[in-house]
Each structure stands twice: as C-alpha cells, then as structure tokens.
Amino acid sequence: MRCRKCHGTATVEIRRHHTAFCSEHFLEFFERQVARAIEEERMLTHRDRVLVAVSGGKDSLALWDVLRRLGYDATGMYINLGIGEYSRESQRKTVAYAEAHGAELLIVDIPGQYGMSVEEFARATGRVSCSACGLSKRYLFNRVALEHGFGVVATGHNLDDEAAVLLGNLLHWQTEYLARQAPVLRSAHPHQVTKVKPFYRIAERETAAYAIVRGIDYIVDECPNSVGARSLLYKEALNLLEQAAPGTKQSLYWGFLERGRPLVRAQDGATLRDCVHCGQPTTGEVCAFCRMTERAAERMRVRRMRTPASPPVSPEPAPGVPAAAGAAPPDR
Numbered sequence: 001m002r003c004r005k006c007h008g009t010a011t012v013e014i015r016r017h018h019t020a021f022c023s024e025h026f027l028e029f030f031e032r033q034v035a036r037a038i039e040e041e042r043m044l045t046h047r048d049r050v051l052v053a054v055s056g057g058k059d060s061l062a063l064w065d066v067l068r069r070l071g072y073d074a075t076g077m078y079i080n081l082g083i084g085e086y087s088r089e090s091q092r093k094t095v096a097y098a099e100a101h102g103a104e105l106l107i108v109d110i111p112g113q114y115g116m117s118v119e120e121f122a123r124a125t126g127r128v129s130c131s132a133c134g135l136s137k138r139y140l141f142n143r144v145a146l147e148h149g150f151g152v153v154a155t156g157h158n159l160d161d162e163a164a165v166l167l168g169n170l171l172h173w174q175t176e177y178l179a180r181q182a183p184v185l186r187s188a189h190p191h192q193v194t195k196v197k198p199f200y201r202i203a204e205r206e207t208a209a210y211a212i213v214r215g216i217d218y219i220v221d222e223c224p225n226s227v228g229a230r231s232l233l234y235k236e237a238l239n240l241l242e243q244a245a246p247g248t249k250q251s252l253y254w255g256f257l258e259r260g261r262p263l264v265r266a267q268d269g270a271t272l273r274d275c276v277h278c279g280q281p282t283t284g285e286v287c288a289f290c291r292m293t294e295r296a297a298e299r300m301r302v303r304r305m306r307t308p309a310s311p312p313v314s315p316e317p318a319p320g321v322p323a324a325a326g327a328a329p330p331d332r
C-alpha cells in the first residue's frame with residue numbers, strides 16, 4: 001500500500017476514499033478535513049475563544065490538539081464525573097496532555113462541588129446514569145463557557161457517533177431530534193453558547209490514528225456505564241455495513257445533512273427563560289439540572305436522617321489511622 005501523495009509506504013488506509021497515506025500526509029489530510037468542516041459550516045473564526053469538551057479519550061484530545069495546531073484559541077474543560085477509576089484515569093490523561101503541551105485546562109469536579117457523583121445523582125433521582133451524566137455535562141459546559149467568556153463549545157463527536165445517533169433517530173422516527181441533529185447548534189438564548197462538532201467529517205478510526213501518530217496518550221477503556229448502550233449496538237451494525245460497503249456511514253450522515261435534514265422541519269421550540277435558581281436557560285421555572293441536584297441532595301438528607309448515627313470518631317486516633325477515617329473521601 002502506497003501513500004497517495006508521496007508514494008512512500010502508507011500507514012493509514014482510508015477505505016471510504018479508496019486511498020491511503022503515510023503518517024506525514026495522513027496528518028495533512030486530517031487537518032484539512034477539520035479545517036474544511038469548520039469553514040463550510042462556519043463553526044469558528046480565529047477571533048473566537050473556544051472551550052473544548054475534553055474527556056481524556058482519543059476524540060476529544062485529538063480535537064483539542066488539532067484546533068490548537070490550526071491556530072484557534074482553544075481551552076480544554078474536563079469534568080470529573082466521579083465514576084471511580086475511569087474518571088481518575090481520564091483526568092490523569094487530560095492533565096498530562098495539558099502539561100505536556102502548555103495548554104490551558106479548566107477542571108470541574110462534580111463530587112467536590114455537589115457532594116456526589118453523576119451515578120449518585122442518577123440513583124437518587126431514579127434516572128439511568130447516562131441520563132444524569134448527559135444532563136450534567138450539557139449544563140456545566142454551557143455554564144462554565146458563559147462564566148469564562150467563551151462563545152463556542154466544541155465536542156469531539158465524529159462521523160461514527162453522528163451516524164449511530166442518526167440511525168437511532170431514524171429507527172424510532174424521532175423527528176424532533178432529527179431536526180436538531182447538525183454539526184452546529186447555534187445559540188438561541190443570550191445564556192446559551194453555540195455548540196460545534198468539527199469532526200463530523202472524520203471516522204473514529206481516523207481520530208484514533210491521528211492520536212497515535214501525534215503520540216497523544218489517551219484513555220482506551222470505555223466508561224463502565226457504556227456497556228450495553230444502544231448507541232454501541234448501532235455503531236456495530238454500521239461497522240458491519242461499512243466493512244461490506246466502505247463509505248456507508250459517510251453517505252448516511254452527509255446525505256442526511258444535505259437532503260434529509262431540510263425535509264425535517266424543527267417544531268417551534270418552547271420559549272427559553274432564565275432558571276430562577278441558577279440563571280441558565282430553561283423552558284420551565286427551574287432548570288432540569290437544578291431540579292436534579294436539589295432532589296438528589298434532599299434524598300441524601302432524608303437517608304442520612306434515617307441512618308443510625310455512627311459512633312463518634314475517637315479524638316485520639318490509633319497510631320497510623322487519620323482522625324477522619326471512616327468518612328469516605330469524595331470520589332475524584
């Protein structure tokens with residue numbers, strides 16, 4: 001296999017384009033695809049301050065890296081969701097990238113700030129973990145972006161992610177979601193930032209190849225809560241189709257953007273107003289995040305009142321045992 005550009009040995013094959021590149025020309029191809037997505041969809045200008053949602057995985061670290069190389073003013077933001085070792089490891093990878101590249105990083109610590117993890121939010125409010133997690137991430141990225149003067153939040157959703165979401169929306173005829181599925185979601189309220197997905201033209205294996213060629217160390221393990229997720233099933237189904245007919249994902253998603261989306265009219269959205277507790281945009285009086293965290297805190301209070309008081313901690317701890325032993329530290 002030869003590189004299309006220099007005819008040297010190819011290291012990355014792009015079957016959907018019937019082509020292959022050496023490492024150097026793959027990086028060139030990759031950056032050109034991202035630059036083209038940004039320009040065609042008018043996602044960003046070089047005057048914008050961009051907040052990049054970074055999870056420590058290949059897509060988000062690759063996005064942060066490529067945006068900075070393309071000359072954008074891109075700051076990373078990592079949210080500690082409190083999901084045990086997965087969160088600890090992904091935070092380590094994110095911090096290591098920021099330190100190695102002198103990149104600015106903001107960290108929001110959910111257990112530290114709200115006293116519980118997203119899984120505890122979910123348990124206390126009867127949601128599934130991913131629902132509580134998704135709500136928390138959407139809320140916090142928007143809020144932190146506004147508080148720090150960022151006009152745009154960029155996420156690492158790639159072609160495989162978008163095609164899988166589209167397949168799910170089509171299988172269930174979620175017309176309202178179909179109407180809102182796009183590489184750019186423009187702000188519809190003064191307290192709402194624009195969201196962009198500069199990787200919508202790039203396949204997942206290409207973001208992995210980019211991270212490997214650039215030497216970016218990312219977390220390989222998936223979040224434990226993703227096991228059995230429908231989105232993974234849709235991805236597997238699309239991978240089978242892609243294997244038999246390269247270009248299937250691209251033609252599904254790009255075709256939808258070009259021909260399907262204009263046919264699905266967005267219903268007039270409910271008027272957004274400011275949440276009376278936090279000021280973030282919401283359709284009701286209190287936003288979904290405030291309702292969730294307040295309900296979770298209330299459940300915790302009730303549970304603590306029902307639990308018999310634990311014996312007082314000895315003022316003279318045994319040698320080697322810290323006085324606070326027995327109180328679980330917040331999960332970081």
Ligand code: SF4
Pocket residue numbers: 129130131133134223224225226
């Ligand atoms: S799999 Fe679910 S809980 Fe885990 S990071 Fe993703 S949305 Fe959050």
Ligand SMILES: [Zn+2]
Pocket residue numbers: 003004005006007008021022023024025
């Ligand atoms: Zn080459």
Ligand SMILES: [Zn+2]
Pocket residue numbers: 275276277278279280286287288289290291
């Ligand atoms: Zn609120």
